[in-house]
Structures are given as structure tokens and as C-alpha cells.
Amino acid sequence: MPTLVRAIHEGQALSELRHQAAVDPLRGRIIGRFTSGFYARIRDQIFAAAGPLIWPGPIHLIAEQVPELAAEAGEVWLTATRLHYPGGTVDIASAAPYTPAIPTAEQLRAAAPLLVQWADMAGPPEDLATCWEPVLAAIDNEDIAGAALILQGRGIGLTPSGDDVLAGLLLFARWSGVPQAVLTPIAERAETSDLSRAFLRWAARGQSIAPIHALIISSSSSAERSERFNRAAKIVCQVGHRSGAALMTGLGIAAQSWAA
Incomplete structure (x- = not known):
């Protein structure tokens, strides 16, 4: 019997798709699975449906428990309130939206x-x-597009290390005031996997997973600033095999150029 699980967090990728699905249900397909859930594509959006052990993020739909698949692949369809997949349904109606703010100057x-x-x-x-x-030379010249040509798809991992560094560059650029219209084409042109490109698109919009935003906020108070930053950095570095650490490296070299 199909299972019904309740969503607790919903990234903006799903919010935008659900808005489109308010008139007619949207159909898509599962494109991969991982320990905590699965990846799916609807139209040009990729999202992850997962259990509560992963962090909220722009492409994440997080449920109270891991959604169990009845098949490795198959069709999904989305209505204004529910995501149906092989083996079950996620009730999204009461999910808390994940809409992190862009850090202040x-x-x-x-x-x-x-x-x-x-x-x-x-x-x-x-x-x-x-x-x-x-x-580093490209970043010193404020040439994010040039850095992207070097980094795109390079390295190992489900999202290659080069893409994770590029995500950090795009994030910091957006946070520091570079228009989204300048950054999004860089993300769209990246010659890498569709999953990496999905994360890059959201980085160009100033959004990443929750620990990254918490990292910046933890640094805003002068009291115990370094200690709080280090605690947050350790959490970020535990994300993925190397993804969190590589993303932080991208933020770091972008911050160096910005400060200079």
C-alpha cells in the first residue's frame, strides 16, 4: 500500500513548481536515488525528496521520514499540495518554506x-x-565567467569539487551585489552534470543549504565570533564527501578578492 509522508521543509524550487501545478498537475521522472531519498526532474527543475537527515536547501523537499521508492526509476507527478512517486506520496501542504535571506553588507x-x-x-x-x-588569477581580475570555464565539471564527487567552488564564488558575488542577471547565465552555461547545474543556478540567486547561511550569520556578532564561525564551518565541512569544504573555499577566495 502506498505510503503517505508529511513534508516539513520545502525549497523554493518546489514552491515555484507547485505554483505552476495549481492549474494542471506536472509530470516528471526520478533521475537518481541516494541514502536519504531520491532526485527527480520536473520540467527544467531538479529537486531532492528526502528524509530529515539532510539540511534544508533551495532544491530540497524534506519529509518527516525517508520516502521509500517502490522502483529505482519511474514517473512522479506534482499537484498544488502533493508529490506522488512510485510507492508513496509526500503531503507538502504544511511544509515550511525555505527562503534564506541574502546576508547584509x-x-x-x-x-x-x-x-x-x-x-x-x-x-x-x-x-x-x-x-x-x-x-585565483581569474578571481583577482573579477572574472567569474573565466573562473567558471576552468572549474566547471572538474574534480570528483556527485557534484564535482570545481562546481562546489564555483557555487561559493557565485553565492558571494550575489551576496555582494552582483546582479542575478549577470550570474545566472554563468551557471546555465556550466558544462557539468544537471544536478550540479541546478545547485549553481540557485547559488546565482543567492541561495544555498541552511548551514552555509548560518555560517555567515554566525559571524555577524563580535562576541565569540571566531569560535562560532569555526563551529559552523565544521558543520558545513560535513556536508557531502567534500562538497561543503569546497564550497567554503569558493566563498573564501571570493571574500579575499572582495575585501581587497
Whole structure:
């Protein structure tokens, strides 16, 4: 018998799709699965439906329990209030929307030195060492598009390390005032996996997973600033195999250029 699970957090990718589904249900397909859930595509949006062990994010639909699939692949369809998939349904009606705010200039000024310090200590991701100097040169020249050409699809992981660094660059650029209209085409043109490109699109809009936004907010108070930042950084670095650490590196080199 199909299971019914209740969603507790909903990223903006699903919110926008549900708005479109208010008139007619939208159909899509499962494109992959992972320990906590599955990935699906509806129209040009990719999202993850998962249990409560993953962090809220712009493409995440988080339920009270892991949605169990009856098949490795299959069709999904979305209405204004529910996501149906092989083996069950997620009730999205009461899900809390995930809409993180863009950090203020004051928060960026407080976080920038700590991000730079962290990136200096961590160094480049090992799988990007051979291309790191050209990446830094492009960032020094405020050429994010040039850095993207070097980083796109490079490295290992479900989302390659180069894409994670690029996501950090796009995020910080958007937070520091670069228009979304400038950054989104860079994300769209990235020659990488569809999943990575989905994260890059949201980075260009100033959104990432919750621990990244908490990292910046934790740096906004002068009291115990470094200690709070380090605690938040450890949480970020536990995200994925290397994704969180690589994303922080991207934020760090972007912050260095911005501060200079």
C-alpha cells in the first residue's frame, strides 16, 4: 500500500513548481536515488525528496521520514499540495518554506576575514591543485565567467569539487551585489552534470543549504565570533564527501578578492 509522508521543509524550487501545478498537475521522472531519498526532474527543475537527515536547501523537499521508492526509476507527478512517486506520496501542504535571506553588507564584512583565513588554512581541494593558480588569477581580475570555464565539471564527487567552488564564488558575488542577471547565465552555461547545474543556478540567486547561511550569520556578532564561525564551518565541512569544504573555499577566495 502506498505510503503517505508529511513534508516539513520545502525549497523554493518546489514552491515555484507547485505554483505552476495549481492549474494542471506536472509530470516528471526520478533521475537518481541516494541514502536519504531520491532526485527527480520536473520540467527544467531538479529537486531532492528526502528524509530529515539532510539540511534544508533551495532544491530540497524534506519529509518527516525517508520516502521509500517502490522502483529505482519511474514517473512522479506534482499537484498544488502533493508529490506522488512510485510507492508513496509526500503531503507538502504544511511544509515550511525555505527562503534564506541574502546576508547584509555588515554580515559580509564580519564574515569575510574568517572566510579568507579558513580558505588560506585549508588550501585548494586536492583534485583542483593543478588548475588553482589560473582560478585565483581569474578571481583577482573579477572574472567569474573565466573562473567558471576552468572549474566547471572538474574534480570528483556527485557534484564535482570545481562546481562546489564555483557555487561559493557565485553565492558571494550575489551576496555582494552582483546582479542575478549577470550570474545566472554563468551557471546555465556550466558544462557539468544537471544536478550540479541546478545547485549553481540557485547559488546565482543567492541561495544555498541552511548551514552555509548560518555560517555567515554566525559571524555577524563580535562576541565569540571566531569560535562560532569555526563551529559552523565544521558543520558545513560535513556536508557531502567534500562538497561543503569546497564550497567554503569558493566563498573564501571570493571574500579575499572582495575585501581587497
